[in-house]
Amino acid sequence: MNIPFTKHTLGNGLDVLVHEDHGCPIVAVSVWYHVGSKNERPGRTGFAHLFEHLMFEGSQHYDRGYFHPLQEAGASLNGSTNADRTNYWEVAPTSALELALWMESDRMGYLLPALTTAKFENQRDVVLNERRQNYENRPYGLAGMAIVSALFPPDHPYHWLTIGEAADLHAARLEQVKAFFQTYYRPRNASLALAGDVDTARAIALAEQYFGEIESGEPPPPVDAAPPPPLASEIRMLLEDRVELPRLYLAWHSPALFAGGDAELDLVAELLASGKTSRLYRALVYDQRLATEVAASQNSRELGSFFQVVATAAPGRTLAELERAITREIATLVDKGPTETEMERCLAQAEAHFIYRLQTVGGFGGKSDQLNAYNVFRNDPAYFERDLARYRNATAGALQQMAGRYLRSARAVLSVVPRGRLALALPGSQPVAVS
Amino acid sequence: MPADRTRLPEPGPDHPFVFPEIRRRRLPNGVRVWTVEHRQVPLVSVLCLLPVGASADPPDRPGLAAIAADMLDEGSGDRSALDVYEALGRMGAQLDTDVGHDATLVSLTTLERFLQPGLDLVADMLMHPRLEQREFDRVRDLRLNRLLQLRDMPPAQADRAFTHLLFRNHPYGHLPLGSEGALRAMTVRELAAFHRSAFDPARMTIVLVGDATHDVLAEAAARAFGGWTPSADAPPPIDPVAAAPPPAVASRLALVHRPGAAQSELRIGQVAVSRETPDYHALLVVNMVLGGQFISRLNLKLREEKGYTYGARTAFEFRRAPGPFVFQASVQSDATTDAVRETLAELRAIRGERPVTRQELELGRAALTRGYPRSFETADQIARAAAQLALYGLPDDYFSRFVPMVLALDEAQVTRAAAAHLDPPRLLTVIVGDRDRLAPSLASLDMGDAADVAVG
Numbered sequence: 001m002n003i004p005f006t007k008h009t010l011g012n013g014l015d016v017l018v019h020e021d022h023g024c025p026i027v028a029v030s031v032w033y034h035v036g037s038k039n040e041r042p043g044r045t046g047f048a049h050l051f052e053h054l055m056f057e058g059s060q061h062y063d064r065g066y067f068h069p070l071q072e073a074g075a076s077l078n079g080s081t082n083a084d085r086t087n088y089w090e091v092a093p094t095s096a097l098e099l100a101l102w103m104e105s106d107r108m109g110y111l112l113p114a115l116t117t118a119k120f121e122n123q124r125d126v127v128l129n130e131r132r133q134n135y136e137n138r139p140y141g142l143a144g145m146a147i148v149s150a151l152f153p154p155d156h157p158y159h160w161l162t163i164g165e166a167a168d169l170h171a172a173r174l175e176q177v178k179a180f181f182q183t184y185y186r187p188r189n190a191s192l193a194l195a196g197d198v199d200t201a202r203a204i205a206l207a208e209q210y211f212g213e214i215e216s217g218e219p220p221p222p223v224d225a226a227p228p229p230p231l232a233s234e235i236r237m238l239l240e241d242r243v244e245l246p247r248l249y250l251a252w253h254s255p256a257l258f259a260g261g262d263a264e265l266d267l268v269a270e271l272l273a274s275g276k277t278s279r280l281y282r283a284l285v286y287d288q289r290l291a292t293e294v295a296a297s298q299n300s301r302e303l304g305s306f307f308q309v310v311a312t313a314a315p316g317r318t319l320a321e322l323e324r325a326i327t328r329e330i331a332t333l334v335d336k337g338p339t340e341t342e343m344e345r346c347l348a349q350a351e352a353h354f355i356y357r358l359q360t361v362g363g364f365g366g367k368s369d370q371l372n373a374y375n376v377f378r379n380d381p382a383y384f385e386r387d388l389a390r391y392r393n394a395t396a397g398a399l400q401q402m403a404g405r406y407l408r409s410a411r412a413v414l415s416v417v418p419r420g421r422l423a424l425a426l427p428g429s430q431p432v433a434v435s
Numbered sequence: 436m437p438a439d440r441t442r443l444p445e446p447g448p449d450h451p452f453v454f455p456e457i458r459r460r461r462l463p464n465g466v467r468v469w470t471v472e473h474r475q476v477p478l479v480s481v482l483c484l485l486p487v488g489a490s491a492d493p494p495d496r497p498g499l500a501a502i503a504a505d506m507l508d509e510g511s512g513d514r515s516a517l518d519v520y521e522a523l524g525r526m527g528a529q530l531d532t533d534v535g536h537d538a539t540l541v542s543l544t545t546l547e548r549f550l551q552p553g554l555d556l557v558a559d560m561l562m563h564p565r566l567e568q569r570e571f572d573r574v575r576d577l578r579l580n581r582l583l584q585l586r587d588m589p590p591a592q593a594d595r596a597f598t599h600l601l602f603r604n605h606p607y608g609h610l611p612l613g614s615e616g617a618l619r620a621m622t623v624r625e626l627a628a629f630h631r632s633a634f635d636p637a638r639m640t641i642v643l644v645g646d647a648t649h650d651v652l653a654e655a656a657a658r659a660f661g662g663w664t665p666s667a668d669a670p671p672p673i674d675p676v677a678a679a680p681p682p683a684v685a686s687r688l689a690l691v692h693r694p695g696a697a698q699s700e701l702r703i704g705q706v707a708v709s710r711e712t713p714d715y716h717a718l719l720v721v722n723m724v725l726g727g728q729f730i731s732r733l734n735l736k737l738r739e740e741k742g743y744t745y746g747a748r749t750a751f752e753f754r755r756a757p758g759p760f761v762f763q764a765s766v767q768s769d770a771t772t773d774a775v776r777e778t779l780a781e782l783r784a785i786r787g788e789r790p791v792t793r794q795e796l797e798l799g800r801a802a803l804t805r806g807y808p809r810s811f812e813t814a815d816q817i818a819r820a821a822a823q824l825a826l827y828g829l830p831d832d833y834f835s836r837f838v839p840m841v842l843a844l845d846e847a848q849v850t851r852a853a854a855a856h857l858d859p860p861r862l863l864t865v866i867v868g869d870r871d872r873l874a875p876s877l878a879s880l881d882m883g884d885a886a887d888v889a890v891g
Contacts, residue, residue, distance in 0.1 A: 023475045024812045025450035061440040065739070067729040072798045073446045074805020093805050095447040102444050110440075125742030132697040133745050133765045139587040197450070210438045244583045276520035286517075289573065292580040314580060345524040352527025352546060358476050359813040 003195075003358065003367050003384050007375075008204045012216035013188025016207040017371045017381050019195040021361055027196035028362020029090045029100045031108070032372040034191075035184035036084045037164070038157040038223055038303060043171075046127070046164015047180050049081040050172065053123040055088065059103075060110035066103060073099050080364065081162050084257075084302045085376060087369065091362050094197040098206060104192070105210035108185060112178055120174045128170075131163050136435070139243045140416050145434040147251045150235045150412035151306055152228045158303060166435070186217035191375045195368035196361040225303055228253060231410035238429035239416045245292065246424045247312045248319045249414040250326060254307040254406045257300040257377060263390035264402040265307055269296040270346040271338055271399075272309070272329070277345070279329050280309070290317045290325055302377065307406060319415050319426050330407050337400035350391040354384075452808040454834035457821055458649045465637030466660045469821055470652040471644040473814045477547045479645025479652070480814035481554055483561060484822040485539040487633040489613075490606035490756075491672035496621060498578070498613015501534040503629050505574050507541065508532070510565035522556055530557075534611045537675070537755045538826050539633075544815055547646040551655050554643075558659035561634060571623050582615055589700035589765065589867040592691050596888045597702040597865045600689055601759060605681040606673055632669040636660070640825040644814040675756040681706060684863045686886040688877070692870040699771040699868030703778055704761035705861045710753040710827045716840045717852035718751050723799030724791050724849070725749045725781065726762060730798065732781050733762065741777070743770040751856075755827070760857065768868060772876035775864055783859045790850040799849075804838045 005019045037048050056066040056079070070077050075092035090100040135141040145161050152158040192211065194203045230253060255261040273280045273296035284291040294311040311322045338346075360366035374383035414432070415425035460468045492499045508523075508530060510516040523530055528545035541561065545553040585591035595610055602608035641660060643652040708718065719727075726733040726749030737747040747764035762782070766774040785791065791799075811817050811834075824833055864882065866873065877885055 021475070025452060025808050026812065062443060065730065068798075069443055071728050071730055072801045072805075074449075074801055074807070074809075076806060076809060091809055093446070093808060094450050096805070098444040099446055102438065102440075105438065106440065122739065122742045126738055126745055129698070129743070129765075129767055130745040132767065137589065137697040137765070139584065209436055213437060243587050245580065275524045277517055277524055282517075285577075286573070289576065292577055292584075312580075312584075314576070315583070341521075345521070348525055348527040350527075352529075355476060355478060355546065356529070356544070359478070359815075361812070 001354070001385065001388065002382070003371060005371055005381055006200050006204070007381055010187065010208060010212050012212065012214055014211050015191045015375055016204055017191065017193040017375060018198065018200045018203045019193070019367055019371060020198060020200060021195060021367070022197050025094045025197050026091055026361060027094050027097050027194060027198045028366060028368040029092065029097070029104060030193045030362050030368035030372050031088045031104050032191045032376050033086045033185055034189050034376050035086055035220070036082050037160065037162040038083045038225070039184060040157060042154060043168060044176065045160045045168045047172065047177065048086055049162050049164060050124060050127050050169065051177060051180055052079050052081045052086050053127055054115060054119065054177065055079065055107050055111065057119045057123065058114050059107040060113040061106050062103065063114040066107065069099060070096070070103060075100060076363070078364070083158055083162055087372070089362050089369070097198060101206050101210045105214065108187065108190065108211065109214035111181060111185070115174070115178065117174055120177060124169055124172065128166065131166060135163060140241060140247055142239060142241065142434045143247070143249055143414055143416050146237055146239055146414050146432045147249055147308065147412055149434065150237060151231070151251055151253060156225055156228050157223060158228070158301065182217070184220050186220070187211060187214050188216050189220050191372045193368040193371040195366070195371065223303065228304055231412065234410050235412045236426055236429040237412070237414045237432040238422065238425040239414060239432055239434070240419045240422070241416050243416060243418055245312050245315065246319050246418065247310065247416045248322045248426070249308065249310050249416070251306050251308045251412045252406055252409055254298060254305040256304050257302050261402040261406070262298065262300055262305065264394050264398050265298040265406060266300070267346050267350065267391065267394055268333070268399050268403050269298045269307065270349060271342045272296040272333070274346070274349060279333065280311070280326060283329055284311060284322065284325055288325065289314055290321050319424060323413070323426060330403065334400065334404040334408060338396045340396070343396050347391065351388070354388050446805070449805060452838070454811065455817065458653070460653055462657055462661055464661065464663050464665070466663060467640040467825065468653050468656045469640060469642045469825070470649045471642070471817055471821065472647070472649060473644050473817060474646050477646050478544060478814055479547050479550050479553070479643065479647065480542060480544045480818045481557060482642040482818035482822050483541040483557060484640040484642065484825055485634065485638055486537065486826050487638065487672045488535045488538045489609065489611035490536045490675035491633060492609065492613070493673070494604065495617065496625065497609035497617045498611070499621065499625065499629050500539060500633070501611040501613060502574065502578060502618070502621065503626050503633070504532045504534045504539050504541070505578070506566055506571060506626060507560040507564050509570040509574060510567055511559045512563040514559070516570050519556070519560070526553055528553055536607050536611065536758070540822065542815065542818065550645070550647060551658065554655050554659040558663070561639070562663050564630065566623050566626050566630065568623050571626065575618055575621065578612070579615060579618055582612065589693060589696065589698070593700040593702045593763070593865055593867045596689060596691050596867070597704065597761065597863065600684060600865065600888070601704070601706060601863055602681045606675040606678050607754070607756065607758065608681065631666040633672045635665045635669070636663040637665060640822065642818040642821045644818040644821070675754070678756065680757070683861065686883060687863060688880070688882040688885045689863070689865045689888050690870055690873070690885040691865070691867040691888045693867050694869055696768060696867070696869045698765045699768055699866050699873065700765050701774065702761055702763050702865040703775070703782070703862055704759050705858060705863060706757050707751055707760035707856050708753065709757045710755060712753070714852040714856065715753065717844055717849050718856060719803055720796065720799040720841065720844060720849045721785065721791070721853045722749055722751055723802055724795045725785060728802055732785070733778060736777055736781065737764060737766065737774055741770065743767055743774050768872055771866060771868055771873050772880060775880060779859065779862065782857055782862065785850070786854040786857055787850065791846045791853070793846055796844070796846040796849055800841050800844065803841050807838055
């Protein structure tokens with residue numbers, strides 16, 4: 001199982017990856033820039049994401065919005081920003097490939113001449129509304145901020161979420177945003193993947209034609225971040241929110257994306273909370289009915305990850321009961337390790353998920369996105385097979401060992417409780433200021 | 436050759452798109468088995484369509500169809516609930532149950548090598564759900580907790596209020612999730628009776644799409660579903676098509692009070708048309724112009740020009756009986772009244788004052804037709820498309836006729852469809868937001884007093 005591809009690097013440093021799949025007359029164009037909120041500084045947060053918005057507002061040679069010609073040509077398109085990278089994609093009918101490349105290359109090479117104060121201020125308002133809609137006005141929407149701010153010290157770039165602080169967004173200036181573009185939006189800091197109904201030689205020729213002329217620029221400065229120091233002791237936090245049911249968050253530092261232990265902890269998350277026979281679902285939701293839902297995840301990132309368990313209390317049950325039950329299940333896993341049945345199940349699920357990712361050529365996920373991820377994070381677009389091997393080769397002993405090493409260290413613990421019901425929080429929790 | 440940046444490259448000719456062949460069979464017990472070969476990835480998707488959904492809920496039991504579907508994977512035949520979960524996990528299968536107003540869809544995607552065990556499991560769930568009291572109590576509690584949590588979610592509150600006020604006692608007048616009172620009153624006997632009446636092999640269509648031949652797919656389905664016998668004397672479920680149309684809305688403006696809300700959640704709409712409407716294609720274009728894509732009139736106005744919102748969109752919900760047209764957006768609180776005013780103005784204008792232009796027509800048609808193949812990429816997408824043919828009784832060549840039908844429309848036809856099916860005096864506006872902050876400016880809309888809607 002693999003994603004066959006051809007890689008060609010342009011003179012300006014832009015990597016071009018091409019995968020042919022003629023199953024459907026469509027082609028995916030995916031551009032990754034190796035920049036995210038981890039490249040921001042305290043007081044200047046939210047830039048990478050705000051910038052993503054500005055990339056849709058027009059560039060020098062087509063300054064009438066980015067969506068118009070592409071949607072007219074039948075393409076769907078979007079972009080997203082996270083801590084480590086920013087991506088942009090189009091999935092277009094084969095006939096519109098050249099148009100998509102024209103548009104992507106124009107905003108890579110010629111964005112700034114078209115970037116005005118009016119666009120900047122309008123998109124800042126849109127982002128502030130996005131923040132209201134998805135964080136401030138959403139139940140439990142601020143919990144993620146509390147968790148990362150506890151796990152990572154204030155000068156570590158994972159201390160804030162990608163959406164940024166509202167005050168920083170208000171304080172942002174057009175000149176700063178322009179400097180951000182000149183530093184990070186460079187061919188040598190980007191990766192272009194084309195997947196679908198396309199001929200490899202023609203795809204590479206078109207990439208050369210449209211992107212080859214863009215200046216390569218200076219390499220961006222490396223991210224200067226020491227590994228986050230381990231928590232000295234457990235941090236207990238409390239957040240009041242407009243919610244009906246209290247929810248508990250437990251989070252631990254864990255190995256970085258692709259580092260040793262990362263895949264094992266991904267599988268630990270799977271056997272703890274994926275599917276109804278997983279340990280935490282079965283114990284908390286099915287048998288004891290302490291919780292209405294439970295989730296576990298290994299949140300893999302370049303500079304260091306975190307492992308998180310989230311559970312919502314059933315009416316009448318307490319977060320203290322949830323905390324005890326979760327701690328007990330993790331202790332049992334650490335003491336006795338996974339069973340053979342569990343290993344079979346979670347490896348079957350992991351393998352199936354790898355195959356599910358091959359169903360689409362692009363968009364959020366899909367083969368073009370996968371190729372870019374491996375190219376940007378591993379410098380190896382052929383990493384698919386080895387990535388899968390990380391999971392296939394994981395043993396019960398390794399899962400047990402990694403769970404023991406990481407999930408028994410000091411945790412960040414957050415109780416989210418209905419407004420005014422502070423007594424529902426775990427004992428000893430301190431209010432945390434996020435907004 | 437350097438890039439020519441003086442003009443955009445013209446898209447080349449559209450590659451013809453041909454929907455893959457569907458082969459249809461019918462088992463002796465009435466189950467329709469439709470197969471499509473899709474050999475790209477070693478997967479199969481199985482979609483079971485039952486054209487009975489939340490509109491078949493008895494009037495005093497909203498939520499019955501949804502919880503009946505929820506109970507399908509909670510134990511069947513010889514398998515306990517945990518056995519079912521374990522079997523799914525070991526196949527790495529994705530099971531998805533979706534209850535809409537018109538239909539119940541159960542879908543399973545799994546590796547091709549699990550085709551038969553996957554089908555056997557799904558067939559067992561549909562044919563022999565155990566519907567045990569113990570599992571029902573647990574599932575109902577989870578559902579009640581979900582309803583409790585939705586009280587905190589403005590989009591859910593808005594959908595609920597909009598649906599209730601628009602459709603009242605019509606079978607479409609409640610969300611599939613149901614209500615707390617009805618869930619508490621439900622019994623497993625009622626579930627069993629609903630299952631007997633709705634889950635009839637003669638109503639069921641099984642669509643199989645995946646990495647196998649038609650014969651292999653169809654034979655696997657026949658083995659799994661062939662032994663299904665209908666219940667003898669079950670009465671037919673409620674049919675939304677037979678119901679009287681809902682009455683006119685009592686008040687054009689309604690408000691769900693959410694103290695201190697950072698944004699207002701908006702729904703604006705009316706009862707519109709059914710899937711049978713001859714204006715179906717024209718209304719798809721109307722929607723593209725109004726709010727069906729990023730470059731639509733409403734998103735450009737409210738997001739890109741005004742910065743009031745992260746996004747605004749519209750949709751016609753084409754159902755077996757007339758469904759809603761709805762605009763939705765979440766807007767910053769102090770822009771609520773302006774956003775409502777701008778939206779109502781756009782909905783009026785497209786009917787003639789500012790008719791659909793040639794350019795908008797071309798944009799809308801192009802987005803619908805040139806992007807058409809994107810909707811048929813994965814096995815699951817193809818299965819869901821095929822299920823539409825079964826649910827709405829569409830002709831076999833529906834997908835291949837879609838593009839020419841849309842391209843044949845002109846701007847006058849599209850504007851005419853907007854004028855015929857958007858009726859400004861009938862538009863209902865629902866706002867979830869802070870009444871105290873909004874009340875003074877809402878008065879300026881001249882739509883009468885906002886009816887207060889309780890959260891339920």
